[in-house]
Amino acid sequence: MKKRRKIKLFKARLAKRNPIFEQQRNKISPTSSKKVLAGQYQPGFIPHPLNLSHLKGQKIFSETKLLRLSSSYDLRKEGRLTPVKDQGPAGTCWAFATYGSLESCLLPDQEFDFSENNMKNLLSENCPAGYDRGPRDGGNQFMSMAYLTRWDGPVLEKEDPYDPFDDGPCTQFSPQKHIQNVIFIPDRKDASDNQNIKQAISKYGAVFSGMYYEDQYYNPDKSSYYFPSYSFSNHAVCLVGWDDNYNRKNFNSEPPKNGAFIARNSWGTSWGDDGYFYISYYDTAIGSDNAVYYNAESPVKYNIIYQFDPLGWIASVGYRSSTAWFANIFTASSKQQELLAVGWCVGGASATYQVLVYTDPTANKPRSGKIAKNVSGTITNPGYFTRSFTKPVALKAGQKFSVVVKLSTSGYNFPVPLEMPVDGYTSKAVANKGQSFMSKSGTNWEDITNSWENSSACLKAYASSKNSDVLPGDK
Incomplete structure (x- = not known):
């Protein structure tokens, strides 16, 4: 008598959550409204539940389509950056990094000033389709992608001007663009894994990137930053260029070799070099949680x-x-x-x-x-x-x-x-x-x-x- 073959039925299963999210669940709003102090800049990046660590180090640009890259590049010199903004005491760096990328990707053909205020408010717990965060609290690249792809934005700054203390209302305006594509650039595997980011900056514009910020690692005289230890990202900036020969002696502590990204912060022009700074290739947190917001089309389509x-x-x-x-x-x-x-x-x-x-x-x-x-x-x-x-x-x-x-x-x-x-x-x-x-x-x-x-x-x-x-x- 023949034995019946057992048929295995595989049920669908969830991917494991981001371990950093799990570790920080009790700190999901690291810059809660209660802790916001006037005149004090805040980081504001928070981890997302989805784990994309399997992408780390993967190349996403075809070898046949790679741009020839020089040893240095700066979007400021290319006229592909809008003016530096100031997030004030709210933990909204992620919203500013999002629009720093999108506005850059639209240049030089189209210049816009989009409203971070509308994004931070509509994505808050005060609004019907908001996350479990206050209007002044942290966020990430997934939240801003959700806001843009559901057509809540981008809206113009003049329609909803930025106010770090504004907790609403949940006013919706007509979006100026419809986002068609967002690229999540894989996290870097090491200090030399910079091709994805460099290619994206050259081809599209500024790149949203996570970093870990703490004052002791910042050199105000050189507008440079190098974090040599390990931690999850707590801040978001835009990467806007690089210099492979940037002197390692310009950092508070010397990294193994020369080389740095050029980053744009959202703490106003009085901080850093008119709002910009250099961050070492050997920084252990930069180049994580990367995103490019591009291919924004007319909302008429x-x-x-x-x-x-x-x-x-x-x-x-x-x-x-x-x-x-x-x-x-x-x-x-x-x-x-x-x-x-x-x-x-x-x-x-x-x-x-x-x-x-x-x-x-x-x-x-x-x-x-x-x-x-x-x-x-x-x-x-x-x-x-x-x-x-x-x-x-x-x-x-x-x-x-x-x-x-x-x-x-x-x-x-x-x-x-x-x-x-x-x-x-x-x-x-x-x-x-x-x-x-x-x-x-x-x-x-x-x-x-x-x-x-x-x-x-x-x-x-x-x-x-x-x-x-x-x-x-x-x-």
Whole structure:
């Protein structure tokens, strides 16, 4: 008698959380409102729950497309930086580093001054889609990515001027741009692992980067900084250039060799060299938690967004494989429209994808109904990715449609990005049954909320109502 073969059923599992986040959970707001003192600058970077340490040291720019880099480079000399700003006594360095990157990436063709005040307030616990943080408290690159990709910003500084003591209101303004892509540059593995950051600065503009700041490691006479020990990041700055020959004797303690990044702070022009400083390649914290906010398009291109994840990418899930499927079922709004693009978060440095769109799917079956789109491609950068369609998908008012993604993230077995509630961080995350789904093979689907309550796939859809204006060449 033949023995029956046992079939192993692998349930989806969550990736382990960021250990630094776990260590600091009781200090999630290191610059709490109670500790803010007038005239005292504060760091304000806090760790995120998602662990992307598997990316450390990976190269994300194709060898065939690398720019030839000189031994020194400075975005100030290229006219690709907006004026230095002052965060005051609030822990909002992360918001200033975000817009330092975005504003730089838009130059020299377009110059903007975006509102950090609106970002810090709308992402606070005082607002409906805010995190568990006060308006003056710390944040990170994931929070600002969520704010930008959900279309709350960027808004103009003149509409919502910066005030470090302002705790609201939760006023929303029309965004000036729609962010299409965010690159999360892998953490450096050592002092010589600088190619990713240098390439990004040269190609795109300023890079958001985490560092550990403490006054004793800063040399005010040379506007230089070198932290030789080990700690988690507590501050965010923009990296805007480098000098491979910067003299190591300019630091309070000598690093092993010469070389430094040029960094822009957000403590006003009276600090450092008009707001800038050099930070050694051998600093142990700089070059971590890196992000570039680029490819910001006109808000006219799309005027309708579908999403279930306003708090963005909080966790990743997989089936012990680098490939998995995820999907959202949306309902078209009251206007007749065209679906033009979809976007999602990516946790691998090298990924392949297939996107399918179905109209009129059956409830809880995202791969049913009529297939209206089937496209595929590759993604070379971790972060947020938008896939636009050459030919749009026509949608009627009130029509159900599903967006289905098959994603393979080489070397990373948690390809599905999720928003989910985390105590002390994203307690406002909510989800309903029948919205978000995941699958190991794309055949059998499970509702994500059956495994994780109030959790959704980080997957958005972008559309344009047919009677709206579309910029020439954008369709």
